[in-house]
Structure formats: structure tokens, C-alpha cells
Amino acid sequence: MNAPTAVQHLIPEVNQREVPPALIAELKAHFGERCSTALVVREQHGRDESAYTTVPPPAAVVFAECTDDVAQTVRMAAAHRVPIIPFGVGTSLEGHLLAVQGGISIDMGRMNKVLSINAEDLTVTVQAGVTRKQLNEEVKSTGLFFPIDPGADATIGGMSATRASGTNAVRYGTMRENVLGLEVVTASGEVIRTGTRARKSSAGYDLTRLMVGSEGTLGVITEITVKLYPLPEAVSAATCSFPSIEAAVRTTIQIIQMGIPIARVELIDANAVRMVNAHSKLSLPEQPMLLMEFHGSPASVKEQAETVQEIATEHEGHAFEWATTPEERTRLWTARHNTYFAGIQSRPSCRAISTDTCVPISRLADCLLDSVAEVDASGIPYFLVGHVGDGNFHFGYLIDPNSDHERATAEDLNNQLVARALALEGTCTGEHGIGLHKMDFLVTEAGVGAVAMMRTIKHALDPHNIMNPGKVFLY
Amino acid sequence: MNAPTAVQHLIPEVNQREVPPALIAELKAHFGERCSTALVVREQHGRDESAYTTVPPPAAVVFAECTDDVAQTVRMAAAHRVPIIPFGVGTSLEGHLLAVQGGISIDMGRMNKVLSINAEDLTVTVQAGVTRKQLNEEVKSTGLFFPIDPGADATIGGMSATRASGTNAVRYGTMRENVLGLEVVTASGEVIRTGTRARKSSAGYDLTRLMVGSEGTLGVITEITVKLYPLPEAVSAATCSFPSIEAAVRTTIQIIQMGIPIARVELIDANAVRMVNAHSKLSLPEQPMLLMEFHGSPASVKEQAETVQEIATEHEGHAFEWATTPEERTRLWTARHNTYFAGIQSRPSCRAISTDTCVPISRLADCLLDSVAEVDASGIPYFLVGHVGDGNFHFGYLIDPNSDHERATAEDLNNQLVARALALEGTCTGEHGIGLHKMDFLVTEAGVGAVAMMRTIKHALDPHNIMNPGKVFLY
Numbered sequence: 001m002n003a004p005t006a007v008q009h010l011i012p013e014v015n016q017r018e019v020p021p022a023l024i025a026e027l028k029a030h031f032g033e034r035c036s037t038a039l040v041v042r043e044q045h046g047r048d049e050s051a052y053t054t055v056p057p058p059a060a061v062v063f064a065e066c067t068d069d070v071a072q073t074v075r076m077a078a079a080h081r082v083p084i085i086p087f088g089v090g091t092s093l094e095g096h097l098l099a100v101q102g103g104i105s106i107d108m109g110r111m112n113k114v115l116s117i118n119a120e121d122l123t124v125t126v127q128a129g130v131t132r133k134q135l136n137e138e139v140k141s142t143g144l145f146f147p148i149d150p151g152a153d154a155t156i157g158g159m160s161a162t163r164a165s166g167t168n169a170v171r172y173g174t175m176r177e178n179v180l181g182l183e184v185v186t187a188s189g190e191v192i193r194t195g196t197r198a199r200k201s202s203a204g205y206d207l208t209r210l211m212v213g214s215e216g217t218l219g220v221i222t223e224i225t226v227k228l229y230p231l232p233e234a235v236s237a238a239t240c241s242f243p244s245i246e247a248a249v250r251t252t253i254q255i256i257q258m259g260i261p262i263a264r265v266e267l268i269d270a271n272a273v274r275m276v277n278a279h280s281k282l283s284l285p286e287q288p289m290l291l292m293e294f295h296g297s298p299a300s301v302k303e304q305a306e307t308v309q310e311i312a313t314e315h316e317g318h319a320f321e322w323a324t325t326p327e328e329r330t331r332l333w334t335a336r337h338n339t340y341f342a343g344i345q346s347r348p349s350c351r352a353i354s355t356d357t358c359v360p361i362s363r364l365a366d367c368l369l370d371s372v373a374e375v376d377a378s379g380i381p382y383f384l385v386g387h388v389g390d391g392n393f394h395f396g397y398l399i400d401p402n403s404d405h406e407r408a409t410a411e412d413l414n415n416q417l418v419a420r421a422l423a424l425e426g427t428c429t430g431e432h433g434i435g436l437h438k439m440d441f442l443v444t445e446a447g448v449g450a451v452a453m454m455r456t457i458k459h460a461l462d463p464h465n466i467m468n469p470g471k472v473f474l475y
Numbered sequence: 476m477n478a479p480t481a482v483q484h485l486i487p488e489v490n491q492r493e494v495p496p497a498l499i500a501e502l503k504a505h506f507g508e509r510c511s512t513a514l515v516v517r518e519q520h521g522r523d524e525s526a527y528t529t530v531p532p533p534a535a536v537v538f539a540e541c542t543d544d545v546a547q548t549v550r551m552a553a554a555h556r557v558p559i560i561p562f563g564v565g566t567s568l569e570g571h572l573l574a575v576q577g578g579i580s581i582d583m584g585r586m587n588k589v590l591s592i593n594a595e596d597l598t599v600t601v602q603a604g605v606t607r608k609q610l611n612e613e614v615k616s617t618g619l620f621f622p623i624d625p626g627a628d629a630t631i632g633g634m635s636a637t638r639a640s641g642t643n644a645v646r647y648g649t650m651r652e653n654v655l656g657l658e659v660v661t662a663s664g665e666v667i668r669t670g671t672r673a674r675k676s677s678a679g680y681d682l683t684r685l686m687v688g689s690e691g692t693l694g695v696i697t698e699i700t701v702k703l704y705p706l707p708e709a710v711s712a713a714t715c716s717f718p719s720i721e722a723a724v725r726t727t728i729q730i731i732q733m734g735i736p737i738a739r740v741e742l743i744d745a746n747a748v749r750m751v752n753a754h755s756k757l758s759l760p761e762q763p764m765l766l767m768e769f770h771g772s773p774a775s776v777k778e779q780a781e782t783v784q785e786i787a788t789e790h791e792g793h794a795f796e797w798a799t800t801p802e803e804r805t806r807l808w809t810a811r812h813n814t815y816f817a818g819i820q821s822r823p824s825c826r827a828i829s830t831d832t833c834v835p836i837s838r839l840a841d842c843l844l845d846s847v848a849e850v851d852a853s854g855i856p857y858f859l860v861g862h863v864g865d866g867n868f869h870f871g872y873l874i875d876p877n878s879d880h881e882r883a884t885a886e887d888l889n890n891q892l893v894a895r896a897l898a899l900e901g902t903c904t905g906e907h908g909i910g911l912h913k914m915d916f917l918v919t920e921a922g923v924g925a926v927a928m929m930r931t932i933k934h935a936l937d938p939h940n941i942m943n944p945g946k947v948f949l950y
Contacts, residue, residue: 196900204909205933209651358674358676361595425673434678
């Protein structure tokens with residue numbers, strides 16, 4: 001899908017370790033056709049949706065069908081000190097799936113069973129390869145839903161590994177708050193369980209949350225128990241335009257501060273609206289816009305919506321559109337859903353490089369306004385969308401992938417953005433993870449001491465550095 | 476406060492390490508009067524609210540006034556391989572504060588400053604010795620509050636270390652969900668920071684949540700950034716009596732399943748009501764009772780309350796009392812707040828031994844009914860209270876502390892209760908922690924492999940086992 005481009009220099013360590021033919025032979029003997037060394041299969045598993053594409057693919061791909069398959073693969077690889085890279089559906093944006101040190105990719109896609117739905121407890125246990133849309137389809141009849149919605153239809157395993165979130169996090173939290181327990185294959189190929197189905201616990205170290213967000217570097221997540229939520233009795237959505245990004249952000253701050261349990265509050269900047277208008281033949285006001293959604297009882301949704309409209313109007317919000325039926329809501333959310341594609345299509349042959357900073361909401365306007373000015377000055381086309389209730393936003397820099405100058409400019413812009421977010425007590429990544437791209441940022445953000453502690457944990461739990469090596473930090 | 480009793484056998488390891496006089500001399504030279512070796516001070520810091528009382532006290536107590544004091548103490552102790560035990564206000568229920576391997580207690584009580592309130596972001600950063608009531612007092616003028624409320628007025632540091640919760644967790648979560656970041660002194664005396672003020676992040680391993688609930692065994696928590704919430708516009712409380720515990724639990728399950736954002740839902744059994752009636756000269760119906768609280772807009776609170784009353788009535792709930800003014804609410808909550816003291820006073824010279832299991836809510840009735848039958852059969856007086864919206868409950872076994880038989884019976888009852896909770900996919904501790912008492916339970920609950928992983932982390936981060944040693948697990 002992605003044409004190879006000159007991004008090699010961005011990858012901090014490409015240090016291909018040898019994968020001995022004996023290991024491949026053992027894997028093939030054990031897994032038969034479920035261990036593939038076909039180039040097309042390996043290439044498909046050696047890339048993701050990030051800009052990294054020139055790394056050699058993994059030496060083989062094992063299609064796991066059960067936890068024991070994963071454990072067996074890890075044990076075989078461990079015996080040869082060969083890296084293991086778990087693969088869900090390949091939607092990482094930060095190079096998590098690339099075999100930068102060589103090794104074996106474990107495709108989790110066939111581990112796609114919903115194992116048990118416990119509707120009374122609002123929990124469900126799934127295999128790691130279940131995608132979020134599949135999960136919601138399978139629990140629909142219970143009247144419950146799983147709210148975490150990264151843009152892609154990612155796997156629950158991958159979402160756990162990157163501590164993903166999305167548009168509903170302002171109300172329902174991220175994977176951090178919604179994973180109750182895990183089954184994990186450790187670096188030695190042992191199977192452990194973390195957490196229970198109890199909603200809270202003070203029993204020992206929180207291994208669940210240590211694994212959530214560890215990006216495959218501490219173990220392979222094979223099963224996940226997550227929280228579900230009752231489908232709201234009523235849902236209402238709204239769009240509202242603002243004269244400035246600041247007015248939209250000020251509105252958001254006030255909504256959050258008043259404790260209004262808003263389910264979604266997304267910012268779309270004027271560029272993105274313009275691109276969506278062109279792409280979808282719409283005529284939305286080409287101004288910064290908030291897209292909001294309210295969940296609750298009919299009366300509560302109505303009350304929330306009225307209060308929010310009052311707040312927005314105080315900040316010169318206008319051109320309200322309301323929607324309560326699913327069809328109307330879909331129409332309103334089209335702008336948000338289509339932003340990425342509308343952006344890509346706004347410039348022929350471009351690629352979007354996505355930023356992912358997140359700051360305390362009081363610093364959001366400062367962070368956004370200065371960064372917008374910088375991108376405007378750079379001449380790089382872009383769009384801006386944000387989960388602004390959480391202080392998280394994404395610039396999509398629309399660069400010509402063949403222009404080293406534009407790549408470098410985008411890098412510079414992102415560097416400046418991250419530096420600004422960190423100075424404002426924020427984080428370099430709200431939901432995409434560190435992967436290959438943000439290791440330096442992690443050190444700046446967390447400090448040498450905290451990263452040293454992370455590395456100490458990594459060394460202790462993965463002494464031969466075989467679990468997705470070269471991601472998060474160099475060993 | 477606690478008379479010494481014959482509980483020595485309950486402590487898994489009392490292995491006093493030598494505290495060299497040279498270390499005491501160094502501490503005294505550095506801290507002057509802020510390092511005390513007075514017996515009364517040491518004894519006060521060598522116990523908590525658990526039943527463990529016969530362990531020798533720590534060799535000295537350092538009264539820290541800043542993070543550097545903590546770091547300095549840890550570095551001095553580390554040089555001599557001497558244990559460090561952080562002390563907040565001494566309200567642990569599981570022996571966390573006892574110097575089972577000797578060592579130095581660090582009293583965090585003077586680190587009681589609220590460092591920065593960020594009302595727009597709904598966050599506050601405090602020193603570890605700030606108590607929850609002090610915190611709420613200091614943020615009151617902002618219109619925000621901190622909801623986590625263990626029974627005692629514990630410190631935010633201690634609450635973080637034990638992953639505490641309380642009656643509001645059903646709506647607002649536990650310390651796990653509410654700590655955004657920490658400052659921690661590591662086992663080598665280094666100061667690190669975990670997390671940022673951003674509400675979400677995917678930046679590296681979740682050291683914040685590794686430290687939250689680590690019971691002082693991985694580092695000393697010195698500063699904490701927590702989430703705040705807007706004080707609800709309206710609050711309404713209610714009590715409701717039920718013919719059986721099962722009816723009260725079924726009501727709770729339905730409330731949660733319908734997604735009603737109830738702020739508190741507490742169970743008090745008939746014994747507890749009887750004890751409270753005697754203690755406070757009340758005449759509440761001596762039946763299982765739910766105490767509930769609703770937060771939101773006036774209309775939303777009214778709607779929640781009406782829906783809950785309908786649900787409760789379906790389950791034969793009756794004798795509703797409603798309260799909307801603070802004074803009326805206080806009256807209704809008196810029963811809950813006085814349970815512990817009413818229980819203690821119901822039997823002269825008794826002590827209450829508190830259990831802390833937590834199960835998925837669908838298993839709660841099973842777990843409670845069988846356990847109630849067991850306690851009834853044992854003849855030990857008891858009361859039962861529960862944060863039933865979370866599936867967490869506490870039996871208070873009211874034993875004669877001088878009766879080995881009653882102690883052993885209470886131990887047996889708790890063993891049976893924990894075994895049952897684990898069989899029902901629950902946890903041995905919802906909010907009190909493992910401490911000295913539940914190490915065996917932790918292994919049963921988490922499994923040998925997961926505990927081995929915890930121990931590997933402990934060994935890596937605290938290679939000389941000086942951070943609150945002998946708690947959570949033996950090294």
C-alpha cells in the first residue's frame with residue numbers, strides 16, 4: 001500500500017538480528033502452513049500505517065489460533081534469541097509492527113473469538129484479535145457497547161498494547177481505564193493472567209496497566225477483559241461553528257468544568273471543514289467547529305444539550321445543528337469521520353503525518369494557537385482535529401512523500417509542537433504510543449530517571465530483548 | 476491504642492535486620508530533632524489499625540518536610556541496607572506500617588502542602604502527607620472536590636500506595652483511575668516523576684499505576700497529582716430497606732445495568748442497622764438497607780432518584796427516606812458512618828477484623844449469602860457493609876482479642892470468604908491492600924506466574940529489598 005520512501009533516517013535502530021534457519025524449520029514443523037515465509041505475507045506484516053516502510057520484513061509470520069500457539073512461538077524464538085512482533089490488523093501509526101531488529105511476526109487475527117459476555121457485570125472477555133467493531137457487533141444484543149474508538153477498526157489486543165482511546169474517552173476513559181484483566185504470554189513463553197473480573201482491586205502490583213501501553217515490549221497480550229457500558233437510552237449530537245479555535249476551546253473548558261457528562265466533544269478546524277466540504281459536497285460554515293454528542297436519559301440529554309448551547313452561544317458559537325436519530329447523527333459526524341480522507345484527497349499524492357500531543361485543557365488554546373501559526377507559516381497544507389475534551393489533538397501534515405524538504409519541515413513542526421506540549425505539562429502522545437518515532441520525546445517528557453526505571457523493568461522481564469525490540473526505547 | 480495480643484503467628488516473616496548505630500548517628504546529624512528515637516514516637520509509628528501489634532517498632536522516625544528529606548533518608552538507609560517504611564497517618568488495615576524487618580520510618584505528615592490547584596483542568600498536585608479531608612477543604616472555594624473516601628481521613632500518599640477507594644468509587648473510580656502523576660523517591664534515593672497533567676497519555680510504561688498500589692515496596696510517593704470533579708449542582712440521598720440482602724443486591728445490579736450514574740450505593744445489613752440503632756438511639760427498620768446518593772443537575776438527580784425508587788420497589792424495597800439538604804443527608808448517612816463504632820460498642824472490649832473481598836456484581840448475592848450463613852453458624856458477632864455497586868464489601872468480625880479461638884475462627888471465616896470470592900472471579904482485596912495478611916491469597920488469586928513477575932519487578936527496582944520489605948510478598 002505505502003510506496004517506499006526515504007524515511008530510513010528516522011528509524012533510530014535498524015539492527016537486524018539473525019534468524020537461524022533452524023528456527024524457521026522448527027516453526028514450520030510445528031505450525032505447518034500457519035507459518036509463512038512468503039514474501040508478500042512477510043511484507044504485509046512488516047509495515048503499518050506509519051511513514052516507516054523501508055525496513056526489511058520479518059523472517060516469518062506465524063498465524064496463531066490460540067494462546068498456546070503464541071506461547072509455543074515465543075518459546076521457540078526465545079531459545080534462539082529471536083525477536084517476536086505481535087501483529088493485529090496493522091493500524092499502528094508509530095511503526096510498532098516493523099521488524100527493525102528482524103524476527104518473527106505473530107499474526108493474532110485468527111484469535112478473534114469473543115470468549116464470554118457477562119452482561120450483568122458489564123464485562124466481556126475477548127481474544128486479542130477481536131476488532132472493536134466486531135466486539136460491538138457481538139455484544140449488541142445485550143444492550144451494551146464498548147466505547148473506545150480509535151479511528152481504525154483496530155484489534156482489542158493492539159488497542160490495549162498502545163493504550164488507545166478515541167472520541168468517547170472524555171466520558172468513558174481510555175484503554176487504561178477500561179481493561180480489567182489480561183492474559184499475557186511473557187518473554188519466556190509462560191502464560192500469566194493479570195487482574196480479575198472484579199471492578200476494583202488492591203491486590204499487588206498493577207500488572208494489567210503495566211502491560212496496557214507497553215507496545216508488545218513486555219509480553220504478547222492474548223486475552224483481554226474489558227468493561228462494557230449500557231447503550232444510552234437517548235443520544236443526541238450537535239455541531240456548532242465558532243469564530244476562532246480559542247472560542248471553541250473556551251466552550252469546551254466550560255462544558256468540562258461544569259461537569260456536564262458530554263460523551264464526545266471534537267474540534268475540527270476551518271481547514272478540515274473546507275476539505276470535507278470539497279470531498280463530500282457539503283456546505284458547512286468554513287470555521288472552527290465542535291461536534292458533540294450527549295448520552296443519557298431523554299431528559300438528561302435534552303438538559304445537557306440546552307446547557308451546552310447556552311455556553312457555546314456565550315462564546316459566539318452559532319449555526320447549531322442538532323440530530324437525535326441515528327441517520328441524522330451519522331450525517332453530522334460525517335465531517336469528523338471523513339476528515340482524514342478528505343485531507344488526503346485535498347492534495348494529490350500526499351501523505352498525512354499525524355501528530356498526537358495532549359495537554360491539560362487550560363493550556364489547549366495556547367498550544368493550538370501557537371502551533372497553528374507555525375504550520376501556517378511553514379506553507380505545509382494541514383488539517384487539525386481534536387478530542388478537545390481531553391486536551392488531545394492531531395495535526396495532519398499533508399506532505400509530498402517524495403519531498404525531503406517537506407518531510408523535514410513536518411518533522412520540525414512536530415518537534416516544535418511536542419516541545420510546546422511538554423512545556424505546557426502535556427504529553428508527546430495521547431493515544432498513538434511511542435513506537436519508533438518518539439523515543440527522544442519520551443526521555444524529554446518522562447525524564448532520564450523514569451525512562452531508566454522503564455528500561456530496568458524491560459531488562460528484568462525480557463532479559464534477551466526479544467519482545468518487539470527497538471520500540472519505546474532502545475534496550 | 477491497641478493492647479498487645481497474641482497475633483505474632485499471623486505475621487509471615489519477622490526478620491529484624493540490624494540498624495547500625497552509625498546510620499542513626501548520620502540521620503540525627505542531618506535531621507537533628509526531626510529524627511526521633513524516642514520509644515513512644517517509634518511505637519506510634521510501628522503500628523496501624525490492623526490487628527498486628529507485637530512487632531518491635533522501627534529504630535528511628537524521620538519527620539520529612541520535603542522530597543529531598545525523603546531522598547536523603549533513603550540514600551542514607553540504602554547505604555546501610557536498612558529498610559524504609561513510609562508513614563502517613565497510620566490508618567492502614569493490613570499491617571503496611573509495621574517494621575517487620577526493622578528499619579527507619581519516614582513520617583510524611585509534615586509534607587502536607589497543596590502545591591497547585593488547577594481548577595480549569597480539574598487537577599490538583601499535593602504533597603503525600605495531605606489528607607483527603609484537608610484536600611477537600613483547600614479546594615472547596617474552587618467548586619471542585621476529590622471524591623475518594625476511604626473510611627479514615629487517610630493521606631493522599633497512603634491512599635495512592637494502597638490503591639484506596641471508598642463509597643464514591645462506583646461513579647468516580649478509585650485511586651487507580653484518579654491519580655494522573657506522581658513524584659517518587661526510588662530505592663536508590665533518586666527522585667523521579669511519572670505521568671503529566673494531561674488527562675491521557677500513551678507515553679511509555681504506566682509507572683504511575685505501577686506505583687499506585689505498590690504499598691511502599693517500590694518507592695516512596697512524595698507528590699501526587701489527582702483529578703478533581705465539579706461539586707454537583709444537586710445532591711440527593713436516600714435510604715431504602717429490603718426484605719433480604721439478595722433483594723438489595725438485585726436492585727443494585729439493575730441500577731448499574733441501566734447505566735444510572737449513581738454516586739454511592741452502600742449496603743448495610745440488619746446486624747449493622749441494629750447496632751446503629753442501639754448506638755445512635757435510632758429506630759431504622761432492622762432489615763438490610765441500601766444507602767444511595769445521586770449527583771447531577773436538579774432534574775437529573777430527580778430523575779435518577781425516581782427511577783431507582785421504581786427499581787427498588789420492584790424488589791420489595793420500602794421505607795424510603797429522601798434527603799436533599801446537607802443536614803438531612805448527614806442524618807441518613809449517619810447509619811453508614813457509625814457502623815464501625817456502633818459495631819465495636821455492641822460488644823464490650825471487642826475488636827473488629829475487617830474483610831475486603833470484591834467480586835463481579837453478578838456473583839455478589841451468591842458470595843454474600845453463603846458467607847453470611849457461615850458467619851451466622853460460627854457464632855461470632857459481626858456486621859456487614861458493602862460498596863455494592865462495585866461488588867466490594869466488608870464483614871466486621873467482632874472478636875474478643877484475647878480469645879485465640881475467636882481469632883482462629885475469624886481467620887477461618889475470612890479464608891473461606893476469600894476462597895469463595897476468588898472462585899467467583901473476584902479479588903481478596905478491593906481497597907485495603909495485601910500488606911502482611913494476604914500474601915498467600917495474592918498467590919492464589921494472581922497465580923504463581925504473575926506473582927513471580929511482580930517479584931521480578933521488585934528485585935529489579937529494589938535490589939537490596941529496603942523499600943517496606945516483607946509486604947505484598949516475601950522477597
